[in-house]
Amino acid sequence: MLHYDFMQRAFGAGALIAIVASVLGVYLMLRRQALMADMLSHVSLAGVAAGALLGLSPTVSGFLTAIVGAVAVEYVRRFYKTYSEMSIAIIMVGGLSTAVVLMSLNKETSKSFTSYLFGSVVAVDKAQLVLMLCVTVVAALFFFFLRRPLYQMTFDEETAKVSGLPTGLISMLFSVVTGMIVAAAMPIVGVLLVSSLIILPAALAIRLTSRFSAALLLAVVIGLTGVFSGLTASYELSTPPGGTIALVLLFLLAVGVVVQKLVRFIRAKTKHSAAEDTEMHSYGPIPRLSDDTHTH
């Protein structure tokens, strides 16, 4: 399988995207913006359709449109502070309706849209691979250098702002990086399933660990496992890669949840230990200063 150039490219591209998409997913889920990836992929489709209609590179036009959509959603989110998901619905409707109208104007290219909708292993050419590499490097640098502000903002944006963080700027950059990752992931998993690559690894990872850095690392491992297994199955069964990867990730999520529940059940049965009870009840009220030696 790996002696084919296109499969090598697909595995390389899949690995790159799985790494940054999984990390992005953890932040998106915790910021309650899980549907943002879905929304941006639909907006990006409008860019692809516009590029095809105007004779431009659909990859570039889709990429740029996703970034514009990400910035737009950030502005609308600030307007609808209480109902941030409303901004996602508004931009998604705008993107999808534009895409449908533009696609209907350009019947000749309707076949190539199928690969954008469902993903295609052969759709990943060298130019896209380079684009994915650039996106991965930019996103990895962003997530590494801003990991602490992102942690604080993800937990509570107001407290982070009071602490002196430039939350508006970081939120905007986060939206741009989200747009870049979504647009870069589209050729492999397709518009309709791009959110699976972003959300499913994160959905499992945040259940399994109680450390933030471990959740990010675990999401990457799950994402890579899903992409490699999905691409292999897609090659062997001649199925679309996007759907196959999404199904594998769903399977991993289901297995992970069941195993976690089983482990908890067994622990509760066999090790309903005195030690755990002691730990649970050993904390007391806030100590009075006269009793505490750690205050100074």
Place this chain on the structure above:
Amino acid sequence: MLLASLKEVEFGYNDKPSLHNATIEVRSSEFVAVTGPNGASKTTLLKLMLGLVKPWKGKAYLAPKREDGRKLTVGYVPQQIAAFNGGFPSNVHEFVLSGCWNRGSWLRRITADDRALAEKSLRQVGMWQLRERRIGELSGGQKQRICIARALAQRPDLLVMDEPTTGMDEESRKGFYELMRHMVEIHGMSIVMVTHGLEECRPYLDRIIELERKGEGGWKCCTTTLCNEHSEPVL
């Protein structure tokens, strides 16, 4: 030194005035309580002071620097029951340690001092034993305590808290007030706290800002300076 102030501020929601002619001042090393009935815009008053919302009229001021020229650090403990992100994959120790990140650049290494301060803050709120617990598994009162510990680990010059004793039992509340008084006297921290339990915390306070009804025009501030003797530290 003046750390924060509101001068003749007016503010409201949906064109309906809520605060009328609000004037307050918070100076260094003082413990101030904000009180008033439900809906009296106590939280709004804090948000105006912190610059989270902009006043319709008047002036809100937050000092950018301390007396020694260093950047003023501000800690905030919001009303946690509504704001707490329960599914967050973090344990108590990691969460409280994140308060130390604000003391310096984002990329600096976490030092032994940071870890010691996080441990001390956790011990001060009586949560050290539960440091490995996932934050989403804590009770309401425990969540409140770790948010206070995180703010203390930041060692802010100004600490602003919105009903911090919600969910705490009486013994914990007494310990909490003592701790805050200690932070004011020993560490020179300024503390502004919204509370409904005024009688309980009055002995520890320097001033009380009470919000009183001002007809249809909203609520106005009425400040009482207390004459408590705090010359002797609690410890």
